[in-house]
Amino acid sequence: xxxxxxxxxxxxxxxxxxxxxxxxxxxxxxxxxxxxxxxxxxxxxxxxxxxxxxxxxxxxxxxxxxxxxxxxxxxxxxxxxxxxxxxxxxxxxxxxxxxxxxxxxxxxxxxxxxxxxxxxxxxxx
Amino acid sequence: xxxxxxxxxxxxxxxxxxxxxxxxxxxxxxxxxxxxxxxxxxxxxxxxxxxxxxxxxxxxxxxxxxxxxxxxxxxxxxxxxxxxxxxxxxxxxxxxxxxxxxxxxxxxxxxxxxxxxxxxxxxxxxxxxxxxxxxxxxxxxxxxxxxxxxxxxxxxxxxxxxxxxxxxxxxxxxxxxxxxxxxxxxxxxxxxxxxxxxxxxxxxxxxxxxxxxxxxxxxxxxxxxxxxxxxxxxxxxxxxxxxxxxxxxxxxxxxxxxxxxxxxxxxxxxxxxxxxxxxxxxxxxxxxxxxxxxxxxxxxxxxxxxxxxxxxxxxxxxxxxxxxxxxxxxxxxxxxxxxxxxxxxxxxxxxxxxxxxxxxxxxxxxxxxxxxxxx
Numbered sequence: 001x002x003x004x005x006x007x008x009x010x011x012x013x014x015x016x017x018x019x020x021x022x023x024x025x026x027x028x029x030x031x032x033x034x035x036x037x038x039x040x041x042x043x044x045x046x047x048x049x050x051x052x053x054x055x056x057x058x059x060x061x062x063x064x065x066x067x068x069x070x071x072x073x074x075x076x077x078x079x080x081x082x083x084x085x086x087x088x089x090x091x092x093x094x095x096x097x098x099x100x101x102x103x104x105x106x107x108x109x110x111x112x113x114x115x116x117x118x119x120x121x122x123x124x125x
Numbered sequence: 126x127x128x129x130x131x132x133x134x135x136x137x138x139x140x141x142x143x144x145x146x147x148x149x150x151x152x153x154x155x156x157x158x159x160x161x162x163x164x165x166x167x168x169x170x171x172x173x174x175x176x177x178x179x180x181x182x183x184x185x186x187x188x189x190x191x192x193x194x195x196x197x198x199x200x201x202x203x204x205x206x207x208x209x210x211x212x213x214x215x216x217x218x219x220x221x222x223x224x225x226x227x228x229x230x231x232x233x234x235x236x237x238x239x240x241x242x243x244x245x246x247x248x249x250x251x252x253x254x255x256x257x258x259x260x261x262x263x264x265x266x267x268x269x270x271x272x273x274x275x276x277x278x279x280x281x282x283x284x285x286x287x288x289x290x291x292x293x294x295x296x297x298x299x300x301x302x303x304x305x306x307x308x309x310x311x312x313x314x315x316x317x318x319x320x321x322x323x324x325x326x327x328x329x330x331x332x333x334x335x336x337x338x339x340x341x342x343x344x345x346x347x348x349x350x351x352x353x354x355x356x357x358x359x360x361x362x363x364x365x366x367x368x369x370x371x372x373x374x375x376x377x378x379x380x381x382x383x384x385x386x387x388x389x390x391x392x393x394x395x396x397x398x399x400x401x402x403x404x405x406x407x408x409x410x411x412x413x414x415x416x417x418x419x420x421x422x423x424x425x426x427x428x429x430x431x432x433x434x435x436x437x438x439x440x441x442x443x444x445x446x447x448x449x450x451x452x453x454x455x456x457x458x459x460x461x462x463x464x465x466x467x468x469x470x471x472x473x474x475x476x477x478x479x480x481x482x483x484x485x486x487x488x489x490x491x492x493x494x495x496x497x498x499x500x
Contacts, residue, residue, distance in 0.1 A: 023432065024344055024348065024350065024431075024432035024433070025431050025432065026344065026431050026432060026433060026434060026441060026442075027431035027441055027442060027443040027444065027470065027471065028327060028441075028443060028470065028471075029327070029331065031431070054443065054470060055470075056443070056445060056469045056470045077327060079326055079327055079329075079330030079331075080330075082330075100331075100334060101334070101335070101338065101342040102342075
């Protein structure tokens, strides 16, 4: 029970930091650093970090920048419903921007690759 | 037992931190909080006048079905009311008033007071005029500096002070385009959105989204973010141009925000990272360098961040934004302002907007500090 309480406290602290620390970003809605989970990803683990930028014509970026990084091949943004398709190294992410107006907006949807599929959720930092 | 108490205390503290980070919409575009389609009128007795920034509130007891209920009537900022000749005690507890306005969207007993009047005489109270000061029938000549004969963009050399205010446009709209919008830049017809400026698809979609939410997400109101870009010349509270001839720079002082200022350098320096300490970090006001072309001050500004709205109404911009502004004092009482927006991250081509401001002599900048929001 004590362990559960500590875990709860950690989640609350984590949420409070996420809510208060996201840098305001009033430009292109995908630009920024995003952190979250692609659950069930046995090949790379559940944790995922995505950095995206907007060059005026295309969204570019990297998944898990570092030693295991994947360069993003293509990003399609449909502004009619703020849905997004991200392709990178055999992975496809289909998600929708939620809480567009917030700096800590989220991308929620699913991922799939030759290794499997699962839920996907990342929050802009 | 002690362990449990400590744990619960930590949990309670954690929840408090989380709650404190949640938005509280204190100052706001009117239609973000109030619904223009929900009009109401009532009469009652004043119980309290809460005279404080960002909005004055008058509390009124209203009798409804033999029951007395208290309504909050929200009014303009105290500075704006003072500028219109009103005082805190222009209304007092016990005064009978009639209020006409629009109701809060959240269903609470709050109303935006479009018209407040004394019930017995019908005399209007706390009304606000948007009329600029009367100008002379014959325009007064442009004041000039004796040392270089350049136009004085602010107070006349040796003369009384003042400020620029009453912009003829309150939001950026491309020159030559006519669309109806209110003072906050909220369009009367959302179908006009694409006409406002030559936006890229994502920028248009984001602009429409902000408009459809009645501009309630404006970070200037929610988070006290500075009114960078042309927005600094669209405020109700005015601005001053302070010319420091000796050091070849112009300070732009704003009558709103948190005592923000912007510096325009006229000494020919490189516009990138020229200020010690900020390196090349993108800024709310960017980096500005200027030069004179005849009687027009031309200012090149770039290096903006994306953490703010650069105009009332919520047109988006990106870090690629570069602005060329032209300031021309066409006569003593008139400042013509023109800005060309070049932002290939958000727009399909460069575009220009322009408007005029009026000189308000003998008036100091009001301080309307933004310190009440998201607390």
